[in-house]
Amino acid sequence: MSDLTESPAWRELQAHFAELKDLHMRDLFEQDAQRFSKFSTRMGDILLDFSKNRITDETFDLLLKLAKDADVEHWRDQMFDGEPINISEFRPALHTALRNRSNTPVMVDGENVMPKVNRVLEQIRYFSERVRGGHYRGYSGHLITDVVNIGIGGSDLGPHVVCDAMKPYAQRGMEVHFVSNVDPTHLTEILKGVKPESCLFIISSKSFTTQETMMNAHSARDWFIRETGNKKAVAKHFVAVTTNQQVAADFGILPENMFEFWDWVGGRYSLWSAIGLPIVLYLGMDRFEEMLEGAHEMDLHFRNTPLEKNIPVILALLGIWYNNFFDAQSHAIMAYNQYLRRLPAHLQQLDMESNGKTINRNGERVDYLTGPIIWGETGSNCQHAFFQLMHQGTKPVPADFLIPAKSKNPLGNQHCVLLSNFFAQTRALMMGKTAEEATAELKADGMDDEQIKEVLPHKIFEGNKPTNSILFEKLNPRTMGSLLAMYEHKVFVQGVIWNINSFDQWGVEYGKVLADDIMHELKTREHVDAYDVSTNELINYCMKLKFTD
């Protein structure tokens, strides 16, 4: 048993769960007209309505006790203060310093890091304004019209979700493309759509050693030289974002075209750093700084708001309630906004690479579930893909529903229809439909008793499906920054309560090393028997199929 599962709060929650699990939210709403005001909170125009959750006052109090017992506030302060909370890499986790718009000192090993954070922001502003203003041109004088970001994981997903989401704020005539997969199709297809003379490649890699990124970077450089016949021009068309300046220089990146960040910024938390360069080239520095301000606003909310009204803390506690007491294996993100279609992909890395852990901070195997499987789809598409399971399946799937009140693209009453679906789905998931209600509907449709008897079981909805509704005025850079920071802090609070280190990712290393070994075998194109019979036979069959290099 662990301290967590032995703790009074955990044991009280277990006992409470036994009583609560058969309560229906319908009844909880019936019994308490104040349920919404009690279980909702605001930060600026961002409203979190968490009243459609399977909680009572007692549940909420016990969950808050769990946070108190885990000393969430202390760990929070440790993180903001630059303490080395990433214990297996002996590093701070200071993505919050990157958006510290108050510019108060943040100390790392006795150094206030804010001057260098601000220096890089200035370097990014200067460079982006030259490119967007047409002063920084290609080797043959062409305007830069296309930016290709070559990166993977946190060096791709964060900037990618933001560029997708902020498209309405983008400068016309500037396109941003993202290449991440080592599958040659990814780079090949992107290169078909750009011209070397007007294309700027950003090699984004904290380590500057990631296999996929370096292969794509070299292939892009080869393509550029082949297409232009001008090797010297590489220096003008390739820039780097990295902590590893030496290797970037070896690639041919000019010092003035290197944008640094630091090892106290985790990859999945790095979009606020120079990794956000594609965002800045696409939207402009002012918009990027608005995003930083939105994130900083959420940081201040997280730091200063009492736990019971603290949005990231509440999301974290509710996630633990379902993950650890209802045995929910996943958490779904339903963004009712087409610009947020890549949000689940970003949150998958943020959450699952942070909290997909089995060993706690004491080096012991946990005896409880940790990070959930994150997935999702835009609304209303989700309703036509998997809402059958959400409504009538056997698996509990807690979900966040997000929507802006205002659309960037008013079209007839379509946004209003989207809103109606958003409100209807969260209500239907909560209320369900009783046999009596279903029978009345079927009678009204003219069915006879025999037919109703046949159909009725399939028309009943158990309901009691929990959702969080996150409603805000509009999806602008500031709100985008706040929402992304909200999820970062949710993940952090869950990691604290689960007593795991959310800031390392040793689990991603093993597969990479094995891939290198197998690559050597594939290159020989000779019969393989070095591995398990499955791997051997797969490789040997692939050889028979005369695989592509």
Ligand code: F6P
């Ligand atoms: O997925 C493993 C990982 O190390 C991520 O944490 C990181 O965001 C990604 O690979 C890319 O790493 P780099 O930015 O060093 O290329």
